[in-house]
Amino acid sequence: MRGSNVLKRLYLLCSFLFVTSLWADELESILSENKSLLFDYQFQSNELQSDILSKSWINPVTVRYGKDYTTRFKTGTIDTGNFSVYIDQPIFRSGGIYYAIKYSGALRNANRADITLQRRQMIGDAVSILFQLKKIRLEQQKMRYQVKNDLIDIQQKRDSYEAGLLDSSFLDQAILKKSQDETALLEMKLNEMELKQRFSLLSDKAPEKLRLPKLKLIDKQSYTRENLELKRDSMRALEMDYKEKVTWAKYLPTVSLNAQYNNGDLNPLFPSPNLNEAYYNYGFSVSMPLDVNAFSDIELSKVEKLRAATEVLDRKDTISEEYDWIRNSLGILDRKIALARKDEKIYGNLYKVTKNLVQAGEKTSLDADVMKNSLQIRKIDQRIYSIDKQIQLLKLYIRVENVL
Structure with missing residues (x-):
């Protein structure tokens, strides 16, 4: 018995899915x-x-290129260029990175x-x-049949009234009913x-x-x-x-990794054998905010x-x-x-x-x-x-x- 109930449920579900999937295409x-x-x-x-x-x-990587000109020295205008790439990227946030992705x-x-x-x-x-349109058309069709009955009712009551078998109030009610139904049809x-x-x-x-x-x-x-x-x-x-x-x-x-690459012109007036035009700065930092609203x-x-x-x-x-x-x-x-x-x-x-x-x-x-x-x-x-x-x-x- 229990098995038949399960099969019945599956049948209803499959029927529902099948019917509505056909409907979906249209x-x-x-x-x-x-x-x-x-x-x-x-x-x-x-x-x-x-x-x-x-x-x-993931923090953005900052890429910068600059060129400086100076007329400070009597030898003429001196220009120096500098190119740098800077990264400051958190690599550990006490689980914050994992849960941010989730x-x-x-x-x-x-x-x-x-x-x-x-x-x-x-x-x-x-x-x-669409359903309401179909419904209201049926209701109009239904009301037209009702108006036909109203007309028949008026005719029958008019005949009875003219024969002296019915009071005029009944005929008035029949006429009023027809008018109300026709108004409803217009609505x-x-x-x-x-x-x-x-x-x-x-x-x-x-x-x-x-x-x-x-x-x-x-x-x-x-x-x-x-x-x-x-x-x-x-x-x-x-x-x-x-x-x-x-x-x-x-x-x-939070643990962050920071690194910087620089490649810049050395000042030609102050040459130094201990300086490189291209060099790296790198390191790490540990930080924790102390916020009164935490x-x-x-x-x-x-x-x-x-x-x-x-x-x-x-x-x-x-x-x-x-x-x-x-x-x-x-x-x-x-x-x-x-x-x-x-x-x-x-x-x-x-x-x-x-x-x-x-x-x-x-x-x-x-x-x-x-x-x-x-x-x-x-x-x-x-x-x-x-x-x-x-x-x-x-x-x-x-x-x-x-x-x-």
């Missing part, structure tokens, strides 16, 4: 060229900044995860708009225009030509393991851990480390709650679909009965049209709820890595 480039370029530049900038930071412990790597990975998350969120926004059209405008800000593609994905629910363990927000926060925690060690090392002894600086780095570690724990709780909430909302939507499907069967049977009654002369064709329109409305409701499920699943997708 929607990976959904963002406009400028938006994609901006993310590419962010990735490149992060890599270059991290490379610079990882080598920041710190730059953790910072690189944290920023990379954050940029990837931003990109996924933007893609998710664009795909969410939907306006919302559709707004969604298209929002999509154009993210993508330069035609929304009607893009195929929507069919997302499935990934299991909680895989969602947690691949969650980009958790990976980013974990890298931030590791980054703060290395930063604390770098801060400690900053106030411990303790506070170290304590601050420790607090930042603890805060980052706590944020990881908090993120895990948030991820768990988000996943449970989405899974529960999917359950509610499934129940809505089941109810709409049940109503569809009821209206289907009523429509058949009403058509038979129309043929028997006991009902009018308008009664049959009402049942037919209501049947179509409940069919559309099922499709709308299915889109709502995809929008909920999309919230999981944009936070998950390796499922693009």
Whole structure:
């Protein structure tokens, strides 16, 4: 039994990966060229900044060439040239060099995860708009059926009112209901225009030509393991851990190697056989700063480390709650679909009965049209709820890595 559960999990995960990987081929480039370029530049900038930071412990080599002229002597103008190379390089910082390199790597990975998350969120926004466009078109279709029923209701109430069988207030309510539904239909059209405008800000593609994905629910363990927000926060925690060690090392002894190469002209008026034009100076130094803010600086780095570690724990709780909430909302939507499907069967049977009654002369064709329109409305409701499920699943997708 346990083995079957494991196989079921693997099947769901593989299905999710397969479906979304197919979707990736089509929607990976959904963002406009400028938006994609901006993310590419962010990735490149992060890599270059991290490379610079990882080598920041290496001091620059100073190369200098100079030429001096003097008219001090009566013999005329005398010029002397000098070329020098100077190095002052720390070779031991009580572990600070090692942890500085580790710190730059953790910072690189944290920023990379954050940029990837931003990109996924933007893609998710664009795909969410595509789902909303499809949903609002279905809602407009549904509302048109409702307006048809409103017109039938007005006609039936007008006939009853003219026959003296119904009070005028019922006819007024029917007319008002039709006006409200038509207004709602116009609002939907306006919302559709707004969604298209929002999509154009993210993508330069035609929304009607893009195929929507069919997302499935990934299991909680895989969602947690691949969650980009958790990976980013974990890298931030590791980054703060290395930063604390770098801060400690900053106030411990440092051993530096210094060397200088000089090649300069000797003053021709003061020749000396004991001097060389080219020579070396080299040595080493041991230093340790005595800073009144050292303790506070170290304590601050420790607090930042603890805060980052706590944020990881908090993120895990948030991820768990988000996943449970989405899974529960999917359950509610499934129940809505089941109810709409049940109503569809009821209206289907009523429509058949009403058509038979129309043929028997006991009902009018308008009664049959009402049942037919209501049947179509409940069919559309099922499709709308299915889109709502995809929008909920999309919230999981944009936070998950390796499922693009």
